[in-house]
Amino acid sequence: MTQTSETGFDVIVLGAGPTGENIADRAVRGGLTAVLVEQELVGGECSYWACMPSKALLRPGEAVRAARQVGGAAQAVTGDLDVRAVLDRRDSFTSHWSDQGQVEWATGAGIALVRGHGALTGVREVTVTAADGAATVLTARHAVAIATGSDAAVPDIDGLRAARPWTSREATSARAVPESLAIIGGGVVATEMATAYAGLGARVTVIARTGLLGGMEPFAGELVTAALRERGVTVLLGTATSGVTRTADGGVEIRTGDGTTVTAAEVLVATGRTPRTGDIGLETAGLTPGDWITVDDTMRVPGSDWLYAAGDVTHRVLLTHQGKYQARAAGDVIAARAAGAPVSDAPWGAHVATADHAAVPQVVFTDPQVASVGLTAAAARAAGHRIRVVDYDLGRVAGASLHADGYTGSARMVVDEERRVLLGVTFAGPDVAELLHSATIAVVGAVPLDRLWHAVPAYPTVSEIWLRLLEAYGRPTG
Numbered sequence: 001m002t003q004t005s006e007t008g009f010d011v012i013v014l015g016a017g018p019t020g021e022n023i024a025d026r027a028v029r030g031g032l033t034a035v036l037v038e039q040e041l042v043g044g045e046c047s048y049w050a051c052m053p054s055k056a057l058l059r060p061g062e063a064v065r066a067a068r069q070v071g072g073a074a075q076a077v078t079g080d081l082d083v084r085a086v087l088d089r090r091d092s093f094t095s096h097w098s099d100q101g102q103v104e105w106a107t108g109a110g111i112a113l114v115r116g117h118g119a120l121t122g123v124r125e126v127t128v129t130a131a132d133g134a135a136t137v138l139t140a141r142h143a144v145a146i147a148t149g150s151d152a153a154v155p156d157i158d159g160l161r162a163a164r165p166w167t168s169r170e171a172t173s174a175r176a177v178p179e180s181l182a183i184i185g186g187g188v189v190a191t192e193m194a195t196a197y198a199g200l201g202a203r204v205t206v207i208a209r210t211g212l213l214g215g216m217e218p219f220a221g222e223l224v225t226a227a228l229r230e231r232g233v234t235v236l237l238g239t240a241t242s243g244v245t246r247t248a249d250g251g252v253e254i255r256t257g258d259g260t261t262v263t264a265a266e267v268l269v270a271t272g273r274t275p276r277t278g279d280i281g282l283e284t285a286g287l288t289p290g291d292w293i294t295v296d297d298t299m300r301v302p303g304s305d306w307l308y309a310a311g312d313v314t315h316r317v318l319l320t321h322q323g324k325y326q327a328r329a330a331g332d333v334i335a336a337r338a339a340g341a342p343v344s345d346a347p348w349g350a351h352v353a354t355a356d357h358a359a360v361p362q363v364v365f366t367d368p369q370v371a372s373v374g375l376t377a378a379a380a381r382a383a384g385h386r387i388r389v390v391d392y393d394l395g396r397v398a399g400a401s402l403h404a405d406g407y408t409g410s411a412r413m414v415v416d417e418e419r420r421v422l423l424g425v426t427f428a429g430p431d432v433a434e435l436l437h438s439a440t441i442a443v444v445g446a447v448p449l450d451r452l453w454h455a456v457p458a459y460p461t462v463s464e465i466w467l468r469l470l471e472a473y474g475r476p477t478g
C-alpha cells in the first residue's frame with residue numbers, strides 16, 4: 001500500500017467530533033496550522049447519533065404534551081404524533097448522516113482534514129490509514145490532541161452481545177419505531193430514550209438496577225419515574241439483568257435478577273460508555289490502550305510536553321458543551337505554549353477547564369426535564385462542605401402555574417454556609433432547561449446570596465423560583 005508523509009502542521013487533532021473541531025479551531029485562531037483526522041463523520045457522535053437526533057426525537061412529543069397541559073390549547077390537539085414526520089425531521093437534524101456541511105465549516109475555518117483511522121506511531125506523529133489501506137504519516141511541530149470520544153459500553157450480561165442489542169446509535173438513528181422496546185440502564189440515555197419511544201407509541205420497559213438518574217438529586221429520578229409510569233412505561237427499579245436471548249420470532253427475552261422475564265421487539269443497552277482508545281497507539285506514548293486518558297487542567301497528558309486529550313476520551317465530563325469548553329482551553333494553551341506566550345493556568349484561567357470540577361451544567365431532556373449544575377447535596381457533603389439545602393415546589397410559582405395547568409416540579413439549591421454562595425442547583429419540571437444558565441452563572445460567579453436578592457426575576461415567569469428559594473433561605477437583615 002502507498003505511504004505518504006506530511007509534516008506541515010503545527011497541531012494534529014485525532015477525532016473530529018465537537019471537541020476535536022474546537023481544538024483545531026482555537027489552534028488556528030491562535031495562529032497555528034491544524035489538521036483533523038476523522039474515521040467516520042466530521043461532527044462526531046453528537047451530531048449524528050447522540051445529542052441532535054435524540055433531542056429531535058424528543059421535542060415533538062414534548063411540544064404536544066405541553067399544549068395538552070394548557071386549557072384552551074389542549075382542545076386544539078386532536079391527533080397523535082405523526083411518527084413518519086418526526087423521523088423525517090430527525091433526519092434533517094443529522095443532515096441525513098452527511099458531514100458535508102461540517103467539512104465546509106472546517107475548510108472555511110482554515111482547518112485541514114485527513115480521512116481515515118489515526119493512531120500515534122511516534123513522538124508528535126500520527127499515521128492515518130484510509131479505507132483503501134493507504135497510509136499517511138503526519139508529523140506535528142507542536143502538539144497532538146486526542147479527541148476520539150467514546151462508544152456505548154455493552155456489559156458482560158449472558159447472551160446480550162449475541163442478541164444484537166440496540167445501543168444509542170440504533171436508538172437515535174432507527175428507521176422505524178418498534179412495537180416494544182426494553183431498555184437496560186437507568187441513566188440519561190435510558191430515561192431520554194424511554195421518553196422518546198413511549199411518546200412515539202412503543203411499549204417501553206426500563207430495567208434499572210438502581211433508581212433512575214442516580215448521581216442527580218433524588219427528586220429528579222423520582223419525578224421522571226412517576227412521569228414515565230403515568231405515560232404507560234413499565235419502570236423496574238432495583239432490578240438486575242441476568243440474561244438476554246434473541247428469540248425465533250426476532251424479538252428479545254430479558255431475564256431479570258428477580259426471576260421475571262421481559263419480552264420486547266428490541267433491547268437497548270444504555271449502561272454508560274467506553275473510551276475509543278483501544279487501537280490508537282497509546283502504548284507509543286507510555287499509556288495503556290483501552291484506558292480513559294488522564295490529563296491536567298490544561299488538557300495535557302502528565303509527563304508529556306506535546307500530547308493532549310479532551311472530551312469524552314478523558315472521562316472528565318461526558319457532555320458536548322464540556323468537551324468544547326475543554327477544547328477551547330486546549331487549543332488556546334497549545335497556541336500560547338507554541339508562541340512562548342504566558343500560560344494562564346491558575347483555577348478559572350483562560351487555559352484551564354476548572355468548571356469541570358465545580359460547575360458542570362447538564363440538562364436531561366426527559367419530560368419533566370431535569371437541569372442541574374454544580375454539586376448535589378450528597379456530593380457537597382461528601383466533599384466536606386458545611387451546607388444548607390433549600391427546596392421549593394416549582395408548581396407554586398405563579399409563572400409555572402400559568403405555563404402549564406398542574407405544573408409539577410421541584411427545585412433545590414445547595415448553599416455553602418461558610419461562604420454563603422451556591423454550590424449547586426437542580427430544577428426538575430417542564431421546560432426548566434432554559435433556567436439553567438442563570439444557576440450556572442450564580443455558581444461559577446460565586447455570587448453571594450445577599451447580592452442574589454438584587455437579581456430580580458420578572459413577574460410572572462418560572463424564574464421567580466429564584467425569589468422563592470431565597471425567601472425560603474431567609475433575607476439578610478443587616
Ligand SMILES: Cc1cc2nc3c(=O)[nH]c(=O)nc-3n(C[C@H](O)[C@H](O)[C@H](O)COP(=O)(O)OP(=O)(O)OC[C@H]3O[C@@H](n4cnc5c(N)ncnc54)[C@H](O)[C@@H]3O)c2cc1C
Nearest residue numbers: 015017018019039044045050051118149311312318319320
Ligand atoms: C444518546 C446520546 C445523547 C446525548 N445527548 C447529549 C446532549 O443532549 N447534550 C450533551 O452535551 N451531550 C450529550 N451526549 C454526549 C455527547 O454526545 C458526547 O459528550 C460528545 O459527543 C463527545 O464529543 P467528543 O468530540 O469528545 O467525542 P465524539 O463525539 O465521540 O467524537 C469523536 C470522533 O473521533 C472519531 N474517531 C475516533 N477514533 C478515531 C481514530 N482512531 N481515527 C480517526 N477518528 C477517530 C470518531 O469517528 C468521532 O467522529 C449524548 C450522548 C449520547 C450517547
Ligand SMILES: NC(=O)c1ccc[n+]([C@@H]2O[C@H](COP(=O)([O-])OP(=O)(O)OC[C@H]3O[C@@H](n4cnc5c(N)ncnc54)[C@H](O)[C@@H]3O)[C@@H](O)[C@H]2O)c1
Nearest residue numbers: 155185186187188189190209270271272273318363364365
Ligand atoms: N442530555 C444529555 O446531556 C445526555 C443525554 C444522553 C447521554 N448523555 C451522556 O452520555 C453518557 C452516557 O449515558 P448513559 O445513560 O449510557 O450512561 P449513564 O452513566 O448516565 O447511566 C448508565 C446507567 O447504566 C447502569 N448500569 C451500568 N452498568 C450496568 C450493568 N452492568 N447492568 C445494568 N445497568 C448498568 C447505571 O446504573 C446507570 O443507571 C452520560 O455520561 C451522559 O452524560 C448526556
